[in-house]
Amino acid sequence: MSALRKGFRFLFQALEWFAMICMVILTIIVFIDVILRYIFKQGFPWTQEVATLMLVWFSFIGMAIGVLEKIHISIEMFTSKLPEKAIAVLESVDHVLMAVFGGLMIYYGAVIMNMTKLSTMPATKLPSAVLYIILPLSGILVLLNAVLVAARQNTRIFPENAPEKEDSENA
Incomplete structure (x- = not known):
C-alpha cells in the first residue's frame, strides 16, 4: 500500500511541477511578446497560441490538483450550521458529483x-x-x-506537516 501511495505522491508532485512550468512558460512568452510589440512594434505570430495552450493546461491540471487537496472555493456559511451527518452526506454527494464531472470530461x-x-x-x-x-x-x-478523497474523507491524502500537527495537538 505504501508503494501505491508513493506512486500517487510522485504523480501529483510531477503534475504540480508541470503546472508550475506551464505558468512560467506562459509568463515568459507573454512578457516577451508585450516587450516586442510595444517597444519594437513586432511580435511572434505563435505567442498567442502557445500562451493559450499553457493557460488551458495549467488551469485543468490545477483543477485536478484542487480536487485532491480539497482547495476549491466552497460556501461553508450554510453547511457549517448543519449536523455532522448531514455534512457527511453532502460531502459524499460532492465526491460523486466530482467523479461524474471527471467522467464527463473524459467522454x-x-x-x-x-x-x-x-x-x-x-x-x-x-x-x-x-x-x-x-x-x-x-x-x-x-x-x-x-475517489481518493472520498476514500480518505476528513483526512488529507498527502499530509505535508503531519509531525507538526501531532506536536501542536500535544501541546
Missing part, C-alpha cells in the same frame, strides 16, 4: 479531440487536438482524485 474531451484531430492551429501548425488533450487527461485525474 466529451475524447469527442472534442476526435472532432479536431484533422485541423491545425494556424500559427504553430500543431494539431488542434493538442489543445484539447488535457480535457480527458484532467478528467481522469479529477475522477481518480474524487
Whole structure:
C-alpha cells in the first residue's frame, strides 16, 4: 500500500511541477511578446497560441490538483450550521458529483479531440487536438482524485506537516 501511495505522491508532485512550468512558460512568452510589440512594434505570430495552450493546461491540471487537496472555493456559511451527518452526506454527494464531472470530461474531451484531430492551429501548425488533450487527461485525474478523497474523507491524502500537527495537538 505504501508503494501505491508513493506512486500517487510522485504523480501529483510531477503534475504540480508541470503546472508550475506551464505558468512560467506562459509568463515568459507573454512578457516577451508585450516587450516586442510595444517597444519594437513586432511580435511572434505563435505567442498567442502557445500562451493559450499553457493557460488551458495549467488551469485543468490545477483543477485536478484542487480536487485532491480539497482547495476549491466552497460556501461553508450554510453547511457549517448543519449536523455532522448531514455534512457527511453532502460531502459524499460532492465526491460523486466530482467523479461524474471527471467522467464527463473524459467522454466529451475524447469527442472534442476526435472532432479536431484533422485541423491545425494556424500559427504553430500543431494539431488542434493538442489543445484539447488535457480535457480527458484532467478528467481522469479529477475522477481518480474524487475517489481518493472520498476514500480518505476528513483526512488529507498527502499530509505535508503531519509531525507538526501531532506536536501542536500535544501541546
